[in-house]
Amino acid sequence: MVRTQLTKILASEMFCRSKRLSDFLRFVVEQTLNGDGDSLKEQVLAEEIYGKRAGFSGAEDAIVRNDARRLRDKLREYYAESERDPVIISIPKGTYTPVFERNESFRLAAIVPIPSSRAGVAPPWKRPAVLAAAAGCLALAVSLWIWSTSVTQKQPTSWSVAPVTTLLGFEDDPSISPDGEFVAFSWTGSDKPGQSDIYIKSVRGEALRRLTDTPASEVHPVWSPDGRQIAFVRSGQGVFIMSSLGGSERRVSDGRNPAWTPDGRSILVRQGRAAGRPAGIVQVFLDTLEQRQLTQPASGEGDWTFAVSPDGKTLAFTRFLRNGVADLYIVPIDGGEPQRRTNWNCAFGKILWTPDGRDVIYNVGYDYPLSLWRVPARGLRPERGSPILLPMNAHSPSISRPLPGQPARLAFLKVDAKIGLRLVDLEAPLSGAAIQSVQPLFDSTLVEYPGSFSHDGTRIAFTSGRSGEQSAGGAPQLWVGHRDNTSLRQLTKLDSPEVRAPSWSPDDQRIVFEASVGGNSDIFVIGAEGGEPRRLTTETSIDQFPTWSQNGAAIYFSSDRTGRQEVWKMGADGSTPMQITRNGGSEPIPCLDGKSVYYLHIAPGSPRTLKQIPIGGGEERVVLENVERSRWAVTEKGIFFLTSEPGFDALDLYDTATGKVSRLGRLPFRVTVIGDIGRITVSRDGRWALANQTDRWEADIMMVDKFR
Numbered sequence: 226m227v228r229t230q231l232t233k234i235l236a237s238e239m240f241c242r243s244k245r246l247s248d249f250l251r252f253v254v255e256q257t258l259n260g261d262g263d264s265l266k267e268q269v270l271a272e273e274i275y276g277k278r279a280g281f282s283g284a285e286d287a288i289v290r291n292d293a294r295r296l297r298d299k300l301r302e303y304y305a306e307s308e309r310d311p312v313i314i315s316i317p318k319g320t321y322t323p324v325f326e327r328n329e330s331f332r333l334a335a336i337v338p339i340p341s342s343r344a345g346v347a348p349p350w351k352r353p354a355v356l357a358a359a360a361g362c363l364a365l366a367v368s369l370w371i372w373s374t375s376v377t378q379k380q381p382t383s384w385s386v387a388p389v390t391t392l393l394g395f396e397d398d399p400s401i402s403p404d405g406e407f408v409a410f411s412w413t414g415s416d417k418p419g420q421s422d423i424y425i426k427s428v429r430g431e432a433l434r435r436l437t438d439t440p441a442s443e444v445h446p447v448w449s450p451d452g453r454q455i456a457f458v459r460s461g462q463g464v465f466i467m468s469s470l471g472g473s474e475r476r477v478s479d480g481r482n483p484a485w486t487p488d489g490r491s492i493l494v495r496q497g498r499a500a501g502r503p504a505g506i507v508q509v510f511l512d513t514l515e516q517r518q519l520t521q522p523a524s525g526e527g528d529w530t531f532a533v534s535p536d537g538k539t540l541a542f543t544r545f546l547r548n549g550v551a552d553l554y555i556v557p558i559d560g561g562e563p564q565r566r567t568n569w570n571c572a573f574g575k576i577l578w579t580p581d582g583r584d585v586i587y588n589v590g591y592d593y594p595l596s597l598w599r600v601p602a603r604g605l606r607p608e609r610g611s612p613i614l615l616p617m618n619a620h621s622p623s624i625s626r627p628l629p630g631q632p633a634r635l636a637f638l639k640v641d642a643k644i645g646l647r648l649v650d651l652e653a654p655l656s657g658a659a660i661q662s663v664q665p666l667f668d669s670t671l672v673e674y675p676g677s678f679s680h681d682g683t684r685i686a687f688t689s690g691r692s693g694e695q696s697a698g699g700a701p702q703l704w705v706g707h708r709d710n711t712s713l714r715q716l717t718k719l720d721s722p723e724v725r726a727p728s729w730s731p732d733d734q735r736i737v738f739e740a741s742v743g744g745n746s747d748i749f750v751i752g753a754e755g756g757e758p759r760r761l762t763t764e765t766s767i768d769q770f771p772t773w774s775q776n777g778a779a780i781y782f783s784s785d786r787t788g789r790q791e792v793w794k795m796g797a798d799g800s801t802p803m804q805i806t807r808n809g810g811s812e813p814i815p816c817l818d819g820k821s822v823y824y825l826h827i828a829p830g831s832p833r834t835l836k837q838i839p840i841g842g843g844e845e846r847v848v849l850e851n852v853e854r855s856r857w858a859v860t861e862k863g864i865f866f867l868t869s870e871p872g873f874d875a876l877d878l879y880d881t882a883t884g885k886v887s888r889l890g891r892l893p894f895r896v897t898v899i900g901d902i903g904r905i906t907v908s909r910d911g912r913w914a915l916a917n918q919t920d921r922w923e924a925d926i927m928m929v930d931k932f933r
Contacts, residue, residue, distance in 0.1 A: 228254075231250070231251065232612075232614060233307075236611065237303060239299065239303055242720070253270075253316070253322065254314065257325075265320075267290070270321060271283070297315070309328065311328055312326070384615055384929045386616060387927065392925075394413040396411070397421070397638065398444055398638075400455075402469075403625060405625030406429070407427055408426055408623075409446040410423070410424055410446065411443060411445070411446065411457075421442045422435055422439070423435075423443045428636075428928055437457070442459070442460040443460070443465075444458050445482055447485060448485075449469075450485055450487055450488070454469060454489075456485065458480075463476055464476070464477050464478045464509075466511070477509055477514060478494050478509045481495050485533070487535055487536070488537060490512070492509050495527070495529060503521075503527030505520050522544055524766075525767065526551075527544070529543045529544075532577050532578055533558060533578075539582075540557070541553060541566075542554055542556070546570075546746065547723075547767045547769070549722050549723040550572075550746060551570075551573040552566075552567045552573070552744075553567040554566060566600055566604060567608065568609065569609065570741060570743065571589060574620055575623075577623065578624075579633075582602065583601065584600060585600055588620050588622055596619050597612065598611065598613060599611060618639065622636070622637045623635070623636045624932070632931040636928045636929075637927055637928075638924055638927075641921060641922075643922075644897050644922075646666040646915060646916075647666065647915070648665075648666040649662065649876075650913065651889060651911065652912055658888075659890055659891045660892055667687070667710065669691045671690050671691055671701075672690065673689045674689075674904060676726070678907070679753075680729055682708065683707060684705055684707055684729075685705065685706055685707075686704070686716075686736055687727070688703055689702065702715060703716040703727055703738055705736070716736070717738075717751065721740040721742050724738060725738065728772045730773050735751065736750070736753055740758075745765060746766075747768050748762045748768050749761060761799030767785045769783055770812045774815055774819065780795055781805070781813035782813065784802075787804065790809060790811045790827070791809060792811070792824045793805060805822065806842070806845070816837070821837050822839075822840055823835060833852055833853060835848045835852040835866075836848060848864070849866065858914075860911040861911055863879050863911075864878070864879040866879065867916075874895055874896050875892065876890060876892065892916070894916075894918040895918070
């Protein structure tokens, strides 16, 4: 009963937002149930939950006590809204050992109230129909009570997981065969650093077989329904099919993320942006290679991952409003209006159908305590469904296709990642052609994203999930700190899957940033010392990448409110928005003279171009070709930008006076690329650079046997 109650608490919206408090509660409850409650001391919790080293001092670091206090408050808040749950879990003040109590209110809820009778009239509760209904209600209440005490015997509180691969290098994209005996996956191996091939491995042994071996990377393998063929993607070349035994291959389409229809006669692929339209899903008929458009969103990033129901009649897919903001949709494969089935508004990964076709399994978020969920394919309104309880985060799920009534095998990817900030001194002496002065900044065990320097260069705004107060999907919040690694402070606590792209006002008193609240992507502003964020835009469009004008009176941003991303300008209070570009534009940064603005021009099929336009609109001018998103900065020395070369990343500088480009030096690390969220930025005086580096990225394929 306690484990069932713990499951319900952790699945609640209140605890879904806080990974750290969820981990804390899960650990102390399980330790107590296992008879180790007396061992729950501050030192033990610091080491087991937060990874603190031996010698941890609670007098110097109050993280355990502070989180225990927050957890007590959260539990009280939870039970205020769930006062009739059968079990009450609490943590008394002065201890870290939880107490479990039966909730008498739950039992009393089963008693049917009896109304008073009137003289000469048979009381309603004595009438046969009412008696029968009351008996039914009582029987139902008793049944629910019995179920609550025995459900843990019918459904495990956490599925048992076993490893399938523990290889060096990076495994990705697991796909389990229909019979559940083999897993196909992409793997970098050890002989081709950075380039992956498709491999097949038995789930029962260590036998490993390479299926592809080319200079290009092959990813996203998917078994055909009969297990005889595998579809995969070759980087830059499209979707291919070959026998699962190896041999010749056949190219069938452009696109990515292939998915088979149950009859094996066609494949679905995601085709990227064309003519300015978002990515959509296309069905490719393998006998003729003819294509049929299945989905085509009007705006946003497009439709990303998808799966066809076992009966072949329904398509489940994820639709991204923008990077990191998505939900699950259902639509008849023959056409119709898509029905939204989930209400997360956050990052989604791979999706799949249960073998009986009743539920859709999906993974949500990134570093999320309950990352794998299942939701009924049919429903009256969007919901989240229920979590699939695993002892670890789960990504890229794949399921076998057993006979009716038989359990399946569920494979998934377990990822352990740490991506940290790096502060680079651009004026320090080089070692040959390499930049050497690099140091970690605000280091943690989580994923951090660079933001921006204050105008005086002493402070940094960035995004991090270290608070534990994470929104749906484990998204980070906005933080600020001094460049000397001191005065770290959290600014936002928004219920948003994305809080990013912070920019300081010229007086360094305010920070403007973008966030997606309730699925709407808007621009917000907050004081540099904290406070309540204020929303500046309210359009249904995707508004992003805000920056201040040089005098602080206006804010530039990009928006697709006209149907595609363009550069806009509004007052610092959000008033009088005015369109600046007319041919597409994103990531505006004003020139230091305040007369014009730089921006990225992104056109389908063309390299990204850095352009310049007067602040009132007018003639555009090409400044630089092949500039990557979020990897350039305007400074007093010129425009810094990142150049990715084979084997290394380098910082280059464009001199705005002469138009010449010079190389500052090679970076001693590769800048992490995570969609368009990663960033490299430079202080206004050109002295300091900030980027992110992958410190640890390990992945193994895991499997749940006898999954239902």
